[in-house]
Amino acid sequence: MAKKKTAFVCTECGGDFPKWQGQCPACGQWNTLQEFVVDSAPFRASGGAGRSGFSGQLAEVRNLDEIVLEETPRISAGMGELDRVLGGGLVPGSAILIGGHPGAGKSTLLLQTLCRLAHAHSCLYVTGEESLSQVAMRADRLKLPKDKLRLAAETDVERIIELARKEQPHLLVVDSIQVMYLAGLQSAPGSVAQVRECAAALTRFAKQTGTVLLLVGHVTKDGTLAGPKVLEHMIDCSLMLEGSSDSRFRTLRGLKNRFGAVNELGVFAMTGEGLKEVKNPSAIFLNRAEEIAPGSLVTVVWEGTRPLLVELQALVDASHFGNPRRVCVGLEANRLAMLLAVLHRHGGIQVGDQDVFANVVGGVKISETSADLALVLSIVSSFRDRPLGRDLVVFGEIGLSGEIRPVPQGQERLYEAVKHGFRRAVIPKSNQPRNLPEGVELIAVSTLAEALEQL
Template identity: 55%
Template sequence: MAKTKTTYICNECGGSSLKWAGKCPHCGAWNSLQESVESEPGGHRYAPLAGAASAVLNLAQVEAREQPRQPSGIAEFDRVLGGGLVSGGVVLIGGDPGIGKSTLLLQALVSLSHAVNVLYVSGEESAEQVALRARRLDLDTSGVSLLAEIRLEAIVAALTEHRPGVAVIDSIQTLYSGELSAAPGSVSQVRECAAQLTRLAKQTGIAIVMIGHVTKDGSLAGPRVLEHIVDTVLYFEGDTHSAFRLVRAFKNRYGAVNELGVFAMTDKGLRGVNNPSALFLSQHEQGVSGSCVMATQEGTRPLLVEIQALVDGANAPNPRRLSLGLEGTRLAMLLAVLHRHAGVVTFDQDVFVNAVGGVKITEPAADLAVLLAIMSSLRNRPLPRGLVVFGEVGLAGEIRPAPRGQERLREAAKLGFSTALIPKANAPRQAIEGLEIWAVDRVDAAIARVQ
């Protein structure tokens, strides 16, 4: 009979300790140790999967082959994956409950079933519940195999026997291994199940997509080592009360990171949005103050997003600075630059900044658009119609260039914008049809240009 022992596993680094402590002795994270009961089998549980020992090779003599990709049939999903699923690749997708993770993957499996064998492993829903969802979405599931199971050993046996091209695990937190006595969803069980499934994928060439739960702060539940094990990490974002969903890639060994896929939730499931810029632009019949359109870049995709600002007199000694969808720490810095280099005082004003549509912008190229929206609201004067803006603002008041400026300008021209206020270093060498370029290098010059 296998012996059991109690250990404490760190959620952040996966390190184990024999006793509980407030601070992890491995990575220094606070309050991250969780109790776990593990068994000690006679032989190592990875022995059947380890295979023969690898030989030392010369890296220059290793033949590098491009990994073939299997398109999922959903263009926005393939964009985030880098072109499609890779044989032997492991994808982890997380998101809030009810956001559409299971719906998207069921749709992808139905599309993939026309080209390869697929298997849907459901640990959260019964076979009848999955069938009801497929019927509600009006999907032809005749080519989709289904396994309602949470025991890891049974799932591994099914994958080994049927050898599907693509398998979906819904979800990794519901699985448990008989080798461990801990409850499903515990740190040790999640780490064990993910490691065994990943090793099986590499040995058999099965592309595995795992759904992961998220914590209340939006990060993936379980040990942080889970993200290091897999090849690709995707996050499903969006408000469950809104019809639009965003899928972002935060890690991808087979493609670019920070890619963005945009979906719309309909009664027949998720549908890709071909022109996502239209989602983030408000249609004002007349010019309104405090509104500025910026051209941002999400991976290889340029997007036009409306930045709104509201500047109002403060009724308290400490004015409020609130930023939604943008970096809040940069707002105070930009207001200081506005005061020092443009002579505009806001120390007695509440300043609120928002990115329309719930999109999150992390790049500094939004600085200039934020400043112009604040100026427009402060003076209660709309910016020129058809104006699009991008550029990073430095502490010295200079406007720095943004990457992929040509692509941003072409996207703005395609959507009918007539004027672009951009950094001087991003000025195109050739004119873009229908787009007038205003190139500036200082904050005061940019403000004077739009007055």
């Protein structure tokens, strides 16, 4: 009898090694190597496809200019915010992974989508974590049409593929990939080997049959997708549904998309009848108090293909400890420390003995640098206890030498702010538009010191 071989795979980067180590040599992460058994004969999914022709039938080699370009027909999900994040709709033959914390609304969103699409397309919803009666109870509570959607409770991937070949659905949902298993593998469901091979078998079936595959994935305690990192490389689109338990709003962000823009943001509201799309997200993030307190300022960030107005809040207070605190919610902590150093060096304002707290209202996470100027001005406003007014909007990137750098789509950001009633704007001088909107006072600055002097 052949001896079974074992390997250790990193759940962060996907690298495998012959023995266990505390730290992954490839990515440097600690305690991420997991053991799985390598079969002497590689497992082949039923259907005869094996590992050849992963993305379709193998064909002869052709020149690039001989390939006929045809517009791939997309299937509209029936929700504008979801179509926006997907890049225009569902692409046949694509594999989409949707992750999120427990209770975020992943299963609710997919059940709503399939119940609406089942009247025009054949849909199959495979649940491995709930019974059929539980799914039916949710559909009844959300008042969804239930007469066309096909349902199955199964965790064996071979059986799921057999059902899919029989039903021939246009859309296939597997909820969730962490509980699926292949009988040919010795490891338990949810392990590195099972997740990788199950996702590979389902993705191979979707590519070869033109089925839209929607996988539900769990997340770890730090908010990243659970399972091996190679799972994100096998799929075509990775979406993350985020939202705190004390907020009724959910944000759907595209982390990877082979058929559209990444970092696209869709906003939904959780109601008694499921997730409802929010067509004007800036309105909910700008629900400000009647009297604006010091440290509150509005900026315009660019999310995918559209501008989004969000409110930044800063609080500067005297520190009672030896090391002043620097706390960020929705912002990068290292970026805040750098901006405080620039403010001291080029703005002449010292907050080294003060606690600085920064927050993005509404639970939005800002990853771009266009909010630098607004963050610094909100810190100065709180430090000097001087409000800046509710009709002011600010955006711009700050360099280490104190210069204000331009940001992409500056004119579109300005027009979005004007549309929401803002009448004063502090922007980089390089983003000054040729045609100024009516009734707007524009303050174009080139350095941080100039911006502080103007306000």
